[in-house]
Amino acid sequence: GAVVSQHPSWVICKSGTSVKIECRSLDFQATTMFWYRQFPKQSLMLMATSNEGSKATYEQGVEKDKFLINHASLTLSTLTVTSAHPEDSSFYICSARRDSQQYFGPGTRLTVT
Amino acid sequence: GQNIDQPTEMTATEGAIVQINCTYQTSGFNGLFWYQQHAGEAPTFLSYNVLDGLEEKGRFSSFLSRSKGYSYLLLKELQMKDSASYLCAVRDNAGGYNKLIFGAGTRLAVHP
DSSP states (O other), X not given: OOOEXXXXXXXXXXXXOOEEEEEEESSSOXXXXXXXXXXXXXXOEEEEEEETTSOOEEOTTOOTTTEEEEEEETTEEEEEEOXXXXXXXXXXXXXXXXXXXXXXXXXXXXXXX | OOEEEOXXXXXXXXXXXXXXXXXXXXSSEEEEEEEEEOTTSOOEEEEEEOSSEEEEETTEXXXXXXXXXXXXXXXXXXXXXXXXXXXXXXXXXXXXXXXXXXXXXXXXXXXX
């Protein structure tokens, strides 16, 4: 149990376009999901906490108008990178909380050309 | 603020024991986690400590001292597949909600 999926697993887009990444908890309901970003050889940096039915809580320095988060149901949170630029190229990982643990999705590698 | 420190890289020999240390400073400590991450993959859960002491799980053990802001992950009988990054993460609730803050990770290389 406690499986989290992400879609797509990788995406290449042109600069200026928007990309949506989905995070789903497959066998449990998650009122809270988290979005992380990881650059090569660096650790995971928390971007925002996504709460079902309410606005996401963004970490300091993360632009909420650029990284749109929607947690529309207890099993789905989406992250939309708007007007993507090459510096947004990164590994985006979501996690969903169940009880005291967080379960991570397999990640989405975004490359902006 | 929050600060989590762990060594950047470590090397060890197959079959040996390695200890990866982690020190942390946080205002709303609510548990410490260790994750393993292979390159290009998501982290996988290894251990969780919320009280002082040692938690053992097979070849992996994790220790916590809350008064010292210190934890370590102990890996025994090292195997080549243990070559990975090991992430120390602190659950913090200083903002009124729980969030997991990660250290930079320790890249462990196991050689024959």
